[in-house]
Amino acid sequence: xxxxxxxxxxxxxxxxxxxxxxxxxxxxxxxxxxxxxxxxxxxxxxxxxxxxxxxxxxxxxxxxxxxxxxxxxxxxxxxxxxxxxxxxxxxxxxxxxxxxxxxxxxxxxxxxxxxxxxxxxxxxxxxxxxxxx
Amino acid sequence: xxxxxxxxxxxxxxxxxxxxxxxxxxxxxxxxxxxxxxxxxxxxxxxxxxxxxxxxxxxxxxxxxxxxxxxxxxxxxxxxxxxxxxxxxxxxxxxxxxxxxxxxxxxxxxxxxxxxxxxxxxxxxxxxxxxxx
DNA sequence: AACACTATGTAATAATATAACATATATTAG
DNA sequence: CTAATATATGTTATATTATTACATAGTGTT
Ligand SMILES: [Zn+2]
Ligand SMILES: [Zn+2]
Ligand SMILES: [Zn+2]
Ligand SMILES: [Zn+2]
Numbered sequence: 001x002x003x004x005x006x007x008x009x010x011x012x013x014x015x016x017x018x019x020x021x022x023x024x025x026x027x028x029x030x031x032x033x034x035x036x037x038x039x040x041x042x043x044x045x046x047x048x049x050x051x052x053x054x055x056x057x058x059x060x061x062x063x064x065x066x067x068x069x070x071x072x073x074x075x076x077x078x079x080x081x082x083x084x085x086x087x088x089x090x091x092x093x094x095x096x097x098x099x100x101x102x103x104x105x106x107x108x109x110x111x112x113x114x115x116x117x118x119x120x121x122x123x124x125x126x127x128x129x130x131x132x133x
Numbered sequence: 134x135x136x137x138x139x140x141x142x143x144x145x146x147x148x149x150x151x152x153x154x155x156x157x158x159x160x161x162x163x164x165x166x167x168x169x170x171x172x173x174x175x176x177x178x179x180x181x182x183x184x185x186x187x188x189x190x191x192x193x194x195x196x197x198x199x200x201x202x203x204x205x206x207x208x209x210x211x212x213x214x215x216x217x218x219x220x221x222x223x224x225x226x227x228x229x230x231x232x233x234x235x236x237x238x239x240x241x242x243x244x245x246x247x248x249x250x251x252x253x254x255x256x257x258x259x260x261x262x263x264x265x266x
Numbered sequence: 267a268a269c270a271c272t273a274t275g276t277a278a279t280a281a282t283a284t285a286a287c288a289t290a291t292a293t294t295a296g
Numbered sequence: 297c298t299a300a301t302a303t304a305t306g307t308t309a310t311a312t313t314a315t316t317a318c319a320t321a322g323t324g325t326t
Contacts, residue, residue: 011291011304030282044307049283054304065198066255068282068313082259087245098245106239110258112220112231118258122199125243125251126215144273163313177276182314187273201282201313267326274321282313290305296298 008058016040017051018072021061027069027095056081064088064095066124075099082120083108089129098125141191149173150184151205154194160202160228189214197221197228199257208232215253216241222262231258 010018016037021028028036034048042048052070055061059081061070066088073081074097085098085107103123111117143151149170154161161169167181175181185203188194192214194203199221206214207230218231218240240254 013305045283046285046307047305050304065257087249087251096245100243100245103243107256107258110233110236112229112233112258114263116220116260116263118220118260120259121257122259123240123254123256124198125240125245126253126255127249127251130247130249146274178314179276179316180274183273269326270324272321272323275319277318278316280313280315282311284311285309287308288306290303292301292303294299294301296300 008060010055010060011051013042013047014051014054016042017048018055018060021055021070022072024071026093027064027067027071029067029069033070062086062097064124065122067093067095069095071095071097073097084121085123085125087125087127087129089132090126091128091132094129094131096129098123141193143188143193144184146175146180147184147187149175150181151188151193154188154203155205157204159226160197160200160204162200162202166203195219195230197257198255200226200228202228204228204230206230217254218256218258220258220260220262222265223259224261224265227262227264229262231256 017033020033020036030045030048030052033052034042034045037048052061052063056063056070059073061072062081062084063070064086083104085100085103087096087098088094107121107123108119109117150166153166153169163178163181163185166185167175167178170181185194185196189196189203192206194205195214195217196203197219216237218233218236220229220231221227236256240256241252242250244250
């Protein structure tokens, strides 16, 4: 078997925060998350950041670096928690995870001028989404 | 002539801050920049951020989004202020701007599943640099 | 001179993220 | 099972990154 998926059982805080992000239609910022989960007993920024760190680490969510925001992974079976690509609408800020075999293959095989390959990358495309065009 | 380069005459603050970043061997963070230019009369964060915004806008520097840091553009004639790619060493944090015709062509021509093209992108590769391998 | 535009100066504050320390819960080894 | 270890949580304080708001100054155009 080529890829074995370790099942990560989420802890309570991780589950609460993942559920919130997962059902959100847009990327969520840490303090928006905090505000939303306070009714569930998560009171401090650090509790949020710790859960976010872990969720990113195991690939359940991704951080949109240019926006300091987080979205759930929608690459179904995301073996590529470390090879991410997104399109970002510069008007409505809609973010979509790009799942392109061609793109990931190209980038995974890309060699810099020293012949160096990189297995980990993050790519953010910017433009206008369908609605905003 | 294909690309006409408007010469941007930098203002005083812009020049001070660009010079500092340009001579730095590593990406600089905004408050490190602030600290360094205080002797030159730039006293407030906003003065730094305004200069940074402008310098990014005209392509003299780039922001490394995953690090909240800034480096001078070294794509010599950077027509691609909006199409940037970097390699980042996860140990020593060395950042290098990637200048690859193949890569930029591939990305500029990349179409998502809706057939959408993106003229603007930012790509960050992560790995270990020569020294850290 | 009048106007528009860009840049600067300054103070206050907002938004994002981490350090430090105490406690609790889960996992593993003996 | 129990002790040891690792992971997760709770809490307070603080560090880091970035923007709002408003006043002033310079630059170029008509
Ligand atoms: Zn994903
Ligand atoms: Zn849009
Ligand atoms: Zn460049
Ligand atoms: Zn290195």
